[in-house]
Amino acid sequence: MQLGVSVYRQRWPWLGGDLQTLRDTLRPAAFPVDGGEPVQIPVPPLASGAADAGELLAYLDRPLRTGEGGSATHAAIAPKALVVVLHGLGGSSRRQGLRRLTLSLQGAGFAVLRLNLRGADPGRHLAGGTYAAACNSDLLPVLERARHLAAALALEAGLSQPVPLLGAGISLGGTMLLNACLDQAGALDALFCASSPLDLAACSASIERPRNRVYQRWLLQRLVRQTLADPFGVSASEERQLGGNPPRSIRAFDAAVTAPRWGFSSVDEYYLSASPLQRLAKSPQGLPPTLLLQALDDPWVPAASARQLQSSLAERSAQGSQTPVEILLTARGGHNGFHGPGDNLSLGCWSDRLALAWFNRSIPSAVCRP
Numbered sequence: 043m044q045l046g047v048s049v050y051r052q053r054w055p056w057l058g059g060d061l062q063t064l065r066d067t068l069r070p071a072a073f074p075v076d077g078g079e080p081v082q083i084p085v086p087p088l089a090s091g092a093a094d095a096g097e098l099l100a101y102l103d104r105p106l107r108t109g110e111g112g113s114a115t116h117a118a119i120a121p122k123a124l125v126v127v128l129h130g131l132g133g134s135s136r137r138q139g140l141r142r143l144t145l146s147l148q149g150a151g152f153a154v155l156r157l158n159l160r161g162a163d164p165g166r167h168l169a170g171g172t173y174a175a176a177c178n179s180d181l182l183p184v185l186e187r188a189r190h191l192a193a194a195l196a197l198e199a200g201l202s203q204p205v206p207l208l209g210a211g212i213s214l215g216g217t218m219l220l221n222a223c224l225d226q227a228g229a230l231d232a233l234f235c236a237s238s239p240l241d242l243a244a245c246s247a248s249i250e251r252p253r254n255r256v257y258q259r260w261l262l263q264r265l266v267r268q269t270l271a272d273p274f275g276v277s278a279s280e281e282r283q284l285g286g287n288p289p290r291s292i293r294a295f296d297a298a299v300t301a302p303r304w305g306f307s308s309v310d311e312y313y314l315s316a317s318p319l320q321r322l323a324k325s326p327q328g329l330p331p332t333l334l335l336q337a338l339d340d341p342w343v344p345a346a347s348a349r350q351l352q353s354s355l356a357e358r359s360a361q362g363s364q365t366p367v368e369i370l371l372t373a374r375g376g377h378n379g380f381h382g383p384g385d386n387l388s389l390g391c392w393s394d395r396l397a398l399a400w401f402n403r404s405i406p407s408a409v410c411r412p
Contacts, residue, residue, distance in 0.1 A: 045399035050372045050392050053382045059339030062376025066138035071387060073141050078103045078156060083187045085160070085180045088171045089305030094274065098184060099165025100157045101135055102191065106148040120199030121153035123206040123231070123405055124192040126185065130213025130237075130378065132264035134162040139212055139378055143397065146390030150398050153195055153205075155188050159218075161268050170274030172265075174304045175214055175242055176221045176316035185209075185222060185229050206231040208401050212378050213237050213343070220318040220332070227328040232404035234397040236335045237378040240319040240347040242312075246293045248344045257342065258292060265295055319347050322367060323354035331404045332367045335393055337375030345371060370396070 043049070052058075056065045078101025087095050105121045125147055129140050135156040144154045158165040160180055161172035173180065185207070193204040209230040211219040216235025223229050239245040249258050266288050270276060276284070280299060289295040297309035306312035326332075336348040352369045359365060372380070380393035389395060 045396065045403060047392075047396050047399050050375060050380060051382050052374050053385065056379070056381050059337065059341045059374070059376040059379070062337075062339075062374065062379025062381055063341055064376075065379060065381050070138055071142065073138075073145070073387065076101070076136070076141075078135070081155065081187070081191070082165075082168065083184050085169060085183055088303050089179065090303050094170060096160075096169025096274075097165070098158060098160060098180060099135075099168055100155050100184070103144055103148055103154040103156065104195075105151050105153055106145075119151075120201055121195055121205055122151045123208050123401065124153045124155060124188060124195060125208045125210055125401070126155045126157060126188050126219075126230070128157055128209070128211045128215025128218055129159065129162065130211075130215050132261050132268070133212070133215075134158050134164065136164070137212075142387065142390050143210060143212070143394045145387055146394040146398060147210075147401075149388045150402075152208075152401070155191065157184055159215075161272070163268075166268070166271060167273050170272055171303055172269055172272075172299065173218075174300050174312070174316060175217045175239070176312075177218060177304065178222050178225055181218055181222045182226060182229065185226075206405055208404070209233045210397055211235045211238055214239060216334075217242075217316070217318060220322070220329075221316065223329050223332075224318060224321050224326075228330075230330050232330050232401055233332040234335070234400050235332070236380070236393050236397070237337065237340055237343055237375075238334065239343050240317060240322065240334075240351060241344075242317045243310075243314075244347055245343050246291070246296070246313070249342055250291050250293065254341060261292060262289060262295060265292075265299075269299055319351060322351055326355075326365055326367045329366045331400075333396075333400045334367065334369045335372070335375075335380075335396060336369070337372050337377070337380070339374055340377045342377040 056062050081100045081102050082097040084097050129137050135158050147154050159173035160169050192207050196204045209219045216238030266284050283298040301309045301312040336345050338345045355365050380391050382392040385391045
């Protein structure tokens with residue numbers, strides 16, 4: 043309500059966490075032709091040396107101006123800010139939720155940089171390997187390039203200073219942005235995360251529950267296919283573990299592929315190091331203004347971690363410590379669902395409108411920073 047956004051209500055017939063989660067799969071929207079401008083960003087080799095240096099593919103989407111008859115065109119106008127948007131596990135710049143968020147941001151006057159993480163189509167051919175929840179060696183160069191793009195966009199519009207750089211992460215994409223901002227102060231001027239895991243071990247255990255076996259099978263099929271399709275090749279060990287008898291859980295996949303590729307000695311070390319929960323609870327002061335959105339009925343990401351963090355931050359606040367992190371828990375919404383009354387392609391879903399309100403509130407303070 044402080045942001046001027048109505049309280050979330052489910053939209054019939056998408057009732058309950060599972061239908062909210064699956065809505066875009068069951069009834070995909072017809073999006074306009076993708077008009078993003080390709081941007082290739084160099085990244086170094088993986089920590090394990092399993093993949094050579096390469097490039098990540100992003101798409102720059104400029105603000106949209108509504109013309110006669112309600113048609114939207116790319117406008118050569120000054121954007122309010124540049125927003126780096128990250129997809130989640132098994133996703134890409136083409137996913138429904140990412141496109142919807144992008145269009146709503148464009149329509150509200152923002153420029154957007156949609157990133158395809160390492161291994162994601164349509165940039166699969168540009169870099170070997172796959173991404174992880176903590177992938178700063180990939181992500182920090184992207185954010186540095188985004189700063190230069192923010193300056194270039196301002197220069198094109200005749201502005202005297204760069205426009206702010208903001209971040210929006212969907213699911214695991216939000217976890218990655220949190221880890222990047224925790225390691226490098228000033229990486230972003232504001233951040234919004236929707237349904238983002240804060241504790242990877244708890245999230246992995248949640249997705250392994252019997253009720254989630256269909257979700258887990260779907261995710262694993264995408265991850266295994268994405269890994270084996272690596273044009274730079276896979277190791278003999280990876281091919282053996284993913285071929286004849288592929289992993290039957292996300293944890294097993296991370297143990298076989300993600301952890302060793304990113305230089306972790308075990309999957310437990312990876313989960314511990316890449317989970318932002320404890321660092322957020324202890325000292326989140328280096329973060330920009332950050333809003334974490336979590337639904338209590340999310341079938342993938344357990345809300346207990348967000349509740350735990352909310353309690354820790356409340357204790358710090360009671361002791362007089364200021365925190366840049368705010369947490370919003372909704373009873374419903376599923377995993378990156380939040381489909382409600384009034385949704386459409388231009389306004390996005392409810393979580394997209396919340397992100398817009400958060401960014402609009404954060405921009406004045408970002409502009410005033412030295």
